[in-house]
Amino acid sequence: MLLxxxxxxxxxxxxxxxxxxxxxxxxDATARALGNTLTDSQLLQGVSYENRTGGGGGKAMxxxxxxxxxxxxxxLVNSAPLIVRSLQxxxxxxxxxxxxxxxxxxxxxxxxxxxxxxxxxxxxxxxxLGDSRKRxxxxxxxxxxxxxxxxxxxxxxxxxxxxxxxxxxxxxxxxKALLALMSGEVDVLVSGLGETLAAHQAGTIRILGVTADSGxxxxxxxxxxxxxxxxxxxxxxxxxxxxxxxPTDKKRLVELLTEAVATPTWQQQLDRYGWQPKFLPDQLFVxxxxxxxxxxxxxxxxxxLVRR
Amino acid sequence: MLExxxxxxxxxxxxxxxxxxxxxxxxxxxxxxxxxxxxxTAIALxxxxxxxxxxxxxxxxxxxxxxxxxxxxxxSSILINAPGVASTVATSFDGYPMARDGQAGKxxxxxxxxxxFGGTTGALILLVFASSLASVAVSxxxxxxxxxxxxxxxxxxxxxxxxxxxxxxITLLLGLMLGSVGTDQLGSVQRFTLGTLHLSxxxxxxxxVMATFALAEAFRLAMHSPEQPSGTFSMRDLLIPLTLVRxxxxxxxxxxxxxxxxxxxxxxxxxxxxxxxxxxEKRLGDGSREAGVTAPESANNAASTGSFVPLLSLGVxxxxxxxxxxxxxxAYGLQPGPGLVSDQPEIFWGVIVSMYLGNLFLLxxxxxxxxxxxxxxxxxxxxxxxxxxxxxxxxxxxxxxxVFDLGLMLALALVATILRSQGFPLAPLLLGFILSGLFEExxxxxxxxxxGSWLYLLDRPLALxxxxxxxxxxxxxxxxxxxx
Amino acid sequence: MSFxxxxxxxxxxxxxxxxxxxQIILDPWSALDAVNSRTxxxxxxxxLCLAVLVLWMQRRHPTxxxxxxxxxxxxxxSLRLRPLLLLxxxxxxxxxxxxxxxxxVAVGGLVLGxxxxxxxxxxxxxxxxxxxxxxxxxxxxxxxLQMSLPIS
Numbered sequence: 001m002l003l004x005x006x007x008x009x010x011x012x013x014x015x016x017x018x019x020x021x022x023x024x025x026x027x028d029a030t031a032r033a034l035g036n037t038l039t040d041s042q043l044l045q046g047v048s049y050e051n052r053t054g055g056g057g058g059k060a061m062x063x064x065x066x067x068x069x070x071x072x073x074x075x076l077v078n079s080a081p082l083i084v085r086s087l088q089x090x091x092x093x094x095x096x097x098x099x100x101x102x103x104x105x106x107x108x109x110x111x112x113x114x115x116x117x118x119x120x121x122x123x124x125x126x127x128x129l130g131d132s133r134k135r136x137x138x139x140x141x142x143x144x145x146x147x148x149x150x151x152x153x154x155x156x157x158x159x160x161x162x163x164x165x166x167x168x169x170x171x172x173x174x175x176k177a178l179l180a181l182m183s184g185e186v187d188v189l190v191s192g193l194g195e196t197l198a199a200h201q202a203g204t205i206r207i208l209g210v211t212a213d214s215g216x217x218x219x220x221x222x223x224x225x226x227x228x229x230x231x232x233x234x235x236x237x238x239x240x241x242x243x244x245x246x247p248t249d250k251k252r253l254v255e256l257l258t259e260a261v262a263t264p265t266w267q268q269q270l271d272r273y274g275w276q277p278k279f280l281p282d283q284l285f286v287x288x289x290x291x292x293x294x295x296x297x298x299x300x301x302x303x304x305l306v307r308r
Numbered sequence: 309m310l311e312x313x314x315x316x317x318x319x320x321x322x323x324x325x326x327x328x329x330x331x332x333x334x335x336x337x338x339x340x341x342x343x344x345x346x347x348x349t350a351i352a353l354x355x356x357x358x359x360x361x362x363x364x365x366x367x368x369x370x371x372x373x374x375x376x377x378x379x380x381x382x383x384s385s386i387l388i389n390a391p392g393v394a395s396t397v398a399t400s401f402d403g404y405p406m407a408r409d410g411q412a413g414k415x416x417x418x419x420x421x422x423x424x425f426g427g428t429t430g431a432l433i434l435l436v437f438a439s440s441l442a443s444v445a446v447s448x449x450x451x452x453x454x455x456x457x458x459x460x461x462x463x464x465x466x467x468x469x470x471x472x473x474x475x476x477x478i479t480l481l482l483g484l485m486l487g488s489v490g491t492d493q494l495g496s497v498q499r500f501t502l503g504t505l506h507l508s509x510x511x512x513x514x515x516x517v518m519a520t521f522a523l524a525e526a527f528r529l530a531m532h533s534p535e536q537p538s539g540t541f542s543m544r545d546l547l548i549p550l551t552l553v554r555x556x557x558x559x560x561x562x563x564x565x566x567x568x569x570x571x572x573x574x575x576x577x578x579x580x581x582x583x584x585x586x587x588x589e590k591r592l593g594d595g596s597r598e599a600g601v602t603a604p605e606s607a608n609n610a611a612s613t614g615s616f617v618p619l620l621s622l623g624v625x626x627x628x629x630x631x632x633x634x635x636x637x638x639a640y641g642l643q644p645g646p647g648l649v650s651d652q653p654e655i656f657w658g659v660i661v662s663m664y665l666g667n668l669f670l671l672x673x674x675x676x677x678x679x680x681x682x683x684x685x686x687x688x689x690x691x692x693x694x695x696x697x698x699x700x701x702x703x704x705x706x707x708x709x710x711v712f713d714l715g716l717m718l719a720l721a722l723v724a725t726i727l728r729s730q731g732f733p734l735a736p737l738l739l740g741f742i743l744s745g746l747f748e749e750x751x752x753x754x755x756x757x758x759x760g761s762w763l764y765l766l767d768r769p770l771a772l773x774x775x776x777x778x779x780x781x782x783x784x785x786x787x788x789x790x791x792x
Numbered sequence: 793m794s795f796x797x798x799x800x801x802x803x804x805x806x807x808x809x810x811x812x813x814x815q816i817i818l819d820p821w822s823a824l825d826a827v828n829s830r831t832x833x834x835x836x837x838x839x840l841c842l843a844v845l846v847l848w849m850q851r852r853h854p855t856x857x858x859x860x861x862x863x864x865x866x867x868x869x870s871l872r873l874r875p876l877l878l879l880x881x882x883x884x885x886x887x888x889x890x891x892x893x894x895x896x897v898a899v900g901g902l903v904l905g906x907x908x909x910x911x912x913x914x915x916x917x918x919x920x921x922x923x924x925x926x927x928x929x930x931x932x933x934x935x936x937l938q939m940s941l942p943i944s
Contacts, residue, residue, distance in 0.1 A: 053708065055505035175631060178624050182622065303820070481843065497829040499813075690912045693910050698899060711890050
């Protein structure tokens with residue numbers, strides 16, 4: 001291992017992944033899983049990682065936008081909060097300042113309750129939320145106005161409930177929100193499928209619905225759309241190149257990643273982490289981002305979150 | 309269960325696994341000693357290596373990395389007053405003065421033994437109670453957390469020397485203020501960021517600790533031209549006199565049990581545990597510096613073990629480090645949770661047994677290194693100061709990569725140096741900074757849940773109890789005044 | 793520096809903090825909460841101002857408390873400001889230099905400068921340390937741990 005570390009890999013066969021979050025999180029895991037796939041399947045000689053934290057991902061964005069031309073074979077790994085934060089005006093850039101290469105995976109949101117909860121369906125939750133005498137608390141793993149809260153708001157609005165009237169409690173991460181549900185501090189949890197599936201399968205919580213497309217089937221969980229609630233919302237994770245990349249380089253990167261997601265190694269990584277694949281190359285990814293931005297703009301304006 | 313434990317021992321004790329745990333300990337210690345790189349980074353950096361191992365071997369190695377990194381952090385906090393992680397801050401309170409007095413070897417040895425004791429005691433408690441402790445982890449809610457954190461902050465002010473109480477309160481508040489910079493934990497509100505992206509994620513812990521502890525200490529040394537610490541550094545430091553052992557053993561015992569149970573609480577378990585253990589021994593114990601090193605070291609190691617409880621029994625990580633470990637377990641296709649104990653007992657018990665091994669190897673590997681490490685403090689100040697400054701600057705750069713942060717760090721260090729020269733203690737500042745987010749987040753949640761009604765506390769007897777003790781402690785200064 | 797200056801600085805910091813705390817823009821929900829994003833900072837700021845004022849009063853009339861001896865450590869006689877200024881200037885120089893120089897080159901320069909300021913004059917140590925640290929750091933961090941260092 002020592003020797004491997006000290007030898008210099010060939011420059012042209014390398015890829016550099018910038019991660020706008022610290023080690024250990026979901027984005028970090030995605031980047032490293034992608035890197036492992038690329039090297040294990042011999043598509044590349046080496047992949048290096050860079051955890052550039054700060055500014056809620058804004059520092060990594062600023063770096064990418066400002067030094068775009070000098071970045072060769074460098075990709076930025078990012079996820080749906082990118083759109084939320086640029087709509088909020090937290091940082092001046094948006095995905096339009098980057099070149100979307102592809103979407104890799106997508107994690108739908110879930111609504112869950114304790115296994116022994118009297119609320120047995122999303123309908124029950126809606127009824128309880130609408131009843132002002134019941135002080136129903138909903139917990140989520142991110143601050144008010146970010147992804148979990150927005151997922152909840154989309155669902156509530158679809159069923160005619162004013163999202164501003166919901167008592168939402170923010171926790172520092174999905175794991176702590178999950179523990180809060182188990183401890184009975186909150187009655188309902190809104191989170192991602194990836195973070196809750198294990199607890200659902202272990203029988204400690206019950207997932208009432210998932211914001212996936214209709215026909216979704218994992219561990220007997222039905223999508224909201226199949227329960228006649230028209231909300232489809234994913235937290236995608238994907239990769240971006242700098243904004244002013246050459247078309248030939250872009251084509252090469254899209255091809256490289258198309259090859260990578262077809263490998264058995266990538267499939268293994270998906271299975272390991274329980275990720276839902278959602279490969280959207282190039283133009284499909286751009287369209288997806290546009291659609292999501294429209295959806296988010298609407299709900300965030302209703303919530304009073306978009307700063308003009 | 310005995311059968312399961314034996315399975316665990318036989319799994320953990322294969323030749324290759326023993327080799328991996330030793331490798332993990334060594335790598336963890338080395339990474340942990342670098343200022344700014346803590347257990348989370350150590351584990352994340354070792355993930356690629358773990359992919360090449362089978363699940364048991366990989367997890368055992370990771371346990372070694374974890375313990376190694378925690379111990380490595382104590383080394384730098386004792387030797388150069390630069391705790392890389394929050395949980396070893398309390399160790400530097402007495403460990404660093406010991407090192408400046410030429411007792412670096414002794415302090416390191418005590419830290420190593422205390423860590424070993426805490427780690428093994430923690431593993432023992434985990435072994436016996438693993439399955440039943442899960443309910444403890446989920447019985448603690450925001451109100452209890454808020455009360456606990458308030459308690460830790462009250463202790464640091466009230467238990468300070470009489471003339472230092474007000475200065476302690478002031479630096480504690482400064483710490484809380486520093487901690488309030490950045491995006492609010494509950495709403496997406498920017499606070500005190502002065503409109504710059506650099507501050508919108510808050511001020512990093514490493515920056516504050518390196519500025520107020522390591523850099524400020526280097527400045528103080530440069531300004532005072534202190535006496536060179538004397539003392540010999542030999543293997544003899546490793547032999548702790550029997551009388552001292554007899555005195556420290558109960559300290560280690562109390563602190564380990566305390567540490568374990570605080571560690572079970574998801575959140576800032578190990579940090580709170582080490583502060584509580586330190587306070588407890590300094591106020592209620594004999595107050596010696598040896599006890600002041602023993603208590604936080606046993607407590608934070610026991611707490612690290614305790615933080616595995618929610619992970620292994622509920623499948624929910626209780627700390628940043630166990631979140632990374634959860635990622636590793638999932639990557640192996642293991643599902644931690646209630647099912648792990650029944651479905652894959654060899655892995656569950658293998659991990660627990662490997663914790664013993666991890667601690668044992670840590671002791672065996674690190675003890676012989678201590679006399680060499682201890683020599684760092686015997687470097688002449690004109691060499692030591694440049695080294696400490698360079699290490700602390702690198703420590704911040706390696707975690708944040710930000711030049712802005714270095715400037716902020718320099719400014720903070722200068723402020724800290726001035727405050728300290730006027731008799732303001734800096735430990736409360738660091739405590740306030742570390743606990744700021746945890747306090748506000750939990751307090752505000754508890755208030756939202758209770759709708760501001762005090763009756764809510766009657767439903768939460770534990771929180772009520774802590775608050776009552778808290779109030780009682782606040783009365784101590786008044787009591788003392790009557791006495792004198 | 794005298795205590796009065798420090799107290800005055802702390803007080804003005806507290807007041808600035810309070811002013812900023814009152815200007816925090818609240819999100820639409822928590823504006824209605826009893827305890828919102830402003831509340832705790834406001835409490836911290838107020839408590840700081842009060843505590844500083846009380847301490848100031850106490851140290852102005854030290855006799856009434858009778859704990860002057862331990863309360864205000866008289867400024868140590870050997871307090872030398874020169875090294876502090878030199879060290880901070882060097883660190884500042886290092887920070888500015890990072891904008892142009894490679895990190896490890898800058899580290900080498902920093903170590904050399906720090907040693908010189910601290911009156912180290914042995915060439916073996918000056919050269920040895922300012923070469924060994926950056927090279928060791930480079931090998932450990934960039935080669936062995938494979939971390940990339942995007943300084944900005």
